[in-house]
Each structure stands twice: as C-alpha cells, then as structure tokens.
Amino acid sequence: MAALIPQIPRGVRFAEELRLLRADRGVSLKGLAEELGWDASNFGKMESGRTLGSPEVVEALDQFYGTPGLLLALWELAMADPSQFKERYRRYMMLEAEAASLWHYSVTMPPGLLQVPGYVREALVAGGLKGEELEQQVEARIGRQKMLEEEDAPPFRVILFEAVLHNSLCDPREWRTQLEYLVEASERPNITLHVLPFGSGLHGLENTSVMFLRLSDARTVAYAENDVWGELVEETSRVERLHRTFILRMLEEVPCEPST
Incomplete structure (x- = not known):
C-alpha cells in the first residue's frame, strides 16, 4: 500500500x-x-x-x-481554509476599527458592539469558552465598543430581526440590562436602530447576520456569519449583493399582507 x-x-x-x-x-x-x-x-x-x-x-x-x-x-x-478563521476575523477587526461607517443586520442576537458584559459572557459560554480564554474574549468584545463612544464615533445603523428581542438570557436581570442598553444606545446621535417585525416575509438574509464596513477609501466590505460559519467578504460583487438585500430590508418595513 x-x-x-x-x-x-x-x-x-x-x-x-x-x-x-x-x-x-x-x-x-x-x-x-x-x-x-x-x-x-x-x-x-x-x-x-x-x-x-x-x-x-x-x-x-x-x-x-x-x-x-x-x-x-x-x-x-x-x-x-477553515484553519484560517482567526486570521480572517483578525483582519475584520482591524477594518472595523478603521471604518468610516457601519451597518449591521442581526438575526438572533444584538451585534457585538451593542452587547452588555452579561450578554457577552453567556453567549461565549454557550459557545464553549471557559476560564482565562473566556475572560479575555469578554474583555476584547467589550473593549471594541469604545469606538462608538468617542467624539468622532462612526455612524452605526442596525436592523434587528424581532427574534433578537425574544431570545432572552437565563438571568432576567442581565436580559433587562441588555434591553435597556439597546434603548440607550439608540438614543445616541451616531446610532440608528430598526426592528424588523415578525411577518415581514422571507428575504435573502433570513438566516445570516451581516456587518458592513464602509472604509475610508470608499470600499465596503462585509462580515457574514451564522452559528457555524463566518466569512469576511471583500469581493465587490458579493458585497454589493449583500448590501442590496440589506437596503431592501430597510425599505420594506411594512409586514406582508396575508393572501386572500
């Protein structure tokens, strides 16, 4: 042999x-x-x-x-290559820190930039993290949020599917803290938050959360992910298809009328 x-x-x-x-x-x-x-x-x-x-x-x-x-x-x-996931995500975080503006569509949970520590911790524990690595990841995710609190913070527009507001945490107090933080964040001048209600119909981002980053050189890149997969998308045609779907969801805020 x-x-x-x-x-x-x-x-x-x-x-x-x-x-x-x-x-x-x-x-x-x-x-x-x-x-x-x-x-x-x-x-x-x-x-x-x-x-x-x-x-x-x-x-x-x-x-x-x-x-x-x-x-x-x-x-x-x-x-x-699946082994390069951390490399792709590291590059995404570098681009996120340099972005001139951000747009996010979320299917099941608030975007990481708007999560409170209790939410971050429970989400990461559910993903299998523990010990020192868990603490490091919680600190890293919360640290990224500072970019939205600076004087020259970039505009951030978010669409949350209504399911996000129903996927509560195990700890009711932490869940209340998370919801209150979303309300507080939506009142900042650089953050716009929309909720896409149940019954709005099927669309191209039904099962995928996407973050769009508008860069200083006028390019737009995207990071798309679900429970088992994440990808940094830089190819112009693919980014445009995702972005077009995102914009259509912002325009189609009226739920579908039932057929008769």
Whole structure:
C-alpha cells in the first residue's frame, strides 16, 4: 500500500510561493517595501506564515513578480481554509476599527458592539469558552465598543430581526440590562436602530447576520456569519449583493399582507 503524502496547508503553500518569488527576483524585504510602498515587516510576516496580508498587497505582489492572478488565487484558497478563521476575523477587526461607517443586520442576537458584559459572557459560554480564554474574549468584545463612544464615533445603523428581542438570557436581570442598553444606545446621535417585525416575509438574509464596513477609501466590505460559519467578504460583487438585500430590508418595513 502506497504511503499517504501529507497535504501542505494552503497558508504554508502561499508563504512558500512568496519566498520563492522574492528569491528568484533577487530582492530583499527592504527593497520590496521600497518598490511597493508597504512596510517590510508586513512582507516578512506573510512569508513566514504569520499573516496572509490583504488582497491589495497580494495584487501588488502579483503585478511586481509578473504572476497575474497566481498569488491572489493562492491567497483566496488560503483564506478559505477553515484553519484560517482567526486570521480572517483578525483582519475584520482591524477594518472595523478603521471604518468610516457601519451597518449591521442581526438575526438572533444584538451585534457585538451593542452587547452588555452579561450578554457577552453567556453567549461565549454557550459557545464553549471557559476560564482565562473566556475572560479575555469578554474583555476584547467589550473593549471594541469604545469606538462608538468617542467624539468622532462612526455612524452605526442596525436592523434587528424581532427574534433578537425574544431570545432572552437565563438571568432576567442581565436580559433587562441588555434591553435597556439597546434603548440607550439608540438614543445616541451616531446610532440608528430598526426592528424588523415578525411577518415581514422571507428575504435573502433570513438566516445570516451581516456587518458592513464602509472604509475610508470608499470600499465596503462585509462580515457574514451564522452559528457555524463566518466569512469576511471583500469581493465587490458579493458585497454589493449583500448590501442590496440589506437596503431592501430597510425599505420594506411594512409586514406582508396575508393572501386572500
């Protein structure tokens, strides 16, 4: 029986290709940074597999090395690898912190940016976290909310499916605190909150929560997730389809009339 050949992880394959291309070109990390305008440490982290980088950097490398589309294809395969979930979410959080405005559609729970500590803790415990990791994640999620409390806080528009307001916590006091916080948050000048009532009809985001980030360079990216899956979406056509569905839900606030 032939021995099985271990499959090289996609991220490792991508990093290896970056190293080989730079070696063939005979350019240093510093020289690459001078040519393309990004920090040399960024390229070093990509070549060592510590980060996959952004599509903009990868496209620039494709052009520099004369490999049209090769590196971008390898990057997309690496990003699609389930083991890269934390990498994709780390990039999302970086983009979230830089966003000029945010829109969110939520199916079952308040967006993380509007959750109180008690809600965060119960949600993370339900997801299997405990001990030190649980405490770190609670602190990290609550810390992200500071961006909405600053003087130059970005506009944040939220659509909550009515189910969000009925999925209560085990602790009634914490649930009341969460509901009161949503009311308080909706009164801030930079936050707009809509509730999509039951009976509003089926639509393209029936089972998926989505956050849209409008970036300073006028691009929009999206992070879509459900109970078992999460994806950072940067491809323009896919983002536009999600965004169009989101806008339609904002316009269609009148429940469907029953057929006669």
